[in-house]
Amino acid sequence: MSVLPPVRRDRIIAQLPQYFRKEAALHTENDFNNKVKTACQEQRTGTVGFKISKVIVVGDLAVGKTCLINRFCKDAFDKNYKATIGVDFEMERFEVLGVPFSLQLWDTAGQERFKCIASTYYRGAQVVIIVFDVNDIASLGHARQWLEDALKENDPTSVQLFLVGTKKDLSSPAQYSRIEQDALKLAQEIRAEYWAVSSLTGENVKEFFFRVASLAFETNVLAELEKSGSRQIGDVISECPNNLSMPKSHCAYF
Numbered sequence: 001m002s003v004l005p006p007v008r009r010d011r012i013i014a015q016l017p018q019y020f021r022k023e024a025a026l027h028t029e030n031d032f033n034n035k036v037k038t039a040c041q042e043q044r045t046g047t048v049g050f051k052i053s054k055v056i057v058v059g060d061l062a063v064g065k066t067c068l069i070n071r072f073c074k075d076a077f078d079k080n081y082k083a084t085i086g087v088d089f090e091m092e093r094f095e096v097l098g099v100p101f102s103l104q105l106w107d108t109a110g111q112e113r114f115k116c117i118a119s120t121y122y123r124g125a126q127v128v129i130i131v132f133d134v135n136d137i138a139s140l141g142h143a144r145q146w147l148e149d150a151l152k153e154n155d156p157t158s159v160q161l162f163l164v165g166t167k168k169d170l171s172s173p174a175q176y177s178r179i180e181q182d183a184l185k186l187a188q189e190i191r192a193e194y195w196a197v198s199s200l201t202g203e204n205v206k207e208f209f210f211r212v213a214s215l216a217f218e219t220n221v222l223a224e225l226e227k228s229g230s231r232q233i234g235d236v237i238s239e240c241p242n243n244l245s246m247p248k249s250h251c252a253y254f
């Protein structure tokens, strides 16, 4: 039997990391959902501790998808461009509110000729991260197409979306604030949470991935609680004679 090493100390999340911009956040609560906190304290998180959530990272070629993942996972930055061919992935293990939780980060190719291979890996994603370069308005314009492609393979109602602008270090404050207006507008329209980062300096990179891990974790725990809640109700109903659809407390049989 293989025993996993403990989660790295710098991957422990004890509090909900805050959003980047209030106008485009998946939610604006200051803390984890109370039901989630209680479930974690009482160790009622079901299978979440064994789960690996799939995250796909998509966007135009050379916008900085690989660098973003490498900055977080390896704390490294390469200034030379090496196109991703097809896909690549990294595993990241976290501990959220004392519960182990893993993200599988799929780095996909932005180049048209590799897109076909990459898109076969989109299926089963819980999180979709659409990346654009804050210095290249065209890459923001293509975000909708990337989203459409990613959602073809997934259930749009259950996917958590993030829109991330990269290479913030190359942009002047004035240039940046212009593109941010457009990015915020798009993020609101597609219901994505917006972030701007620099993989060169590391600005906001860890904060961003901690936010992704936390929101994915929270959603998983809530889904698990809902599932176990409906299972209990379902079990009780099936024990009632003559298919009487009433809760156990109201069932004359007991």
Ligand SMILES: Nc1nc2c(ncn2[C@@H]2O[C@H](COP(=O)(O)OP(=O)(O)OP(=O)(O)O)[C@@H](O)[C@H]2O)c(=O)[nH]1
Pocket (backbone or CB within 6 Å): 059, 060, 061, 062, 063, 064, 065, 066, 067, 068, 078, 079, 080, 081, 082, 083, 084, 085, 108, 109, 110, 111, 166, 167, 168, 169, 170, 197, 198, 199, 200, 201
């Ligand atoms: N200054 C700066 N350069 C960056 C940043 N992120 C990426 N780059 C550079 O942008 C180029 C492309 O980065 P990649 O991460 O390889 O781009 P990609 O999106 O993975 O590209 P594909 O794999 O072809 O889809 C490289 O030369 C990186 O060094 C950043 O935050 N700041």
Ligand SMILES: [Mg+2]
Pocket (backbone or CB within 6 Å): 065, 066, 067, 082, 083, 084, 107, 108, 109, 110
């Ligand atoms: Mg790449």
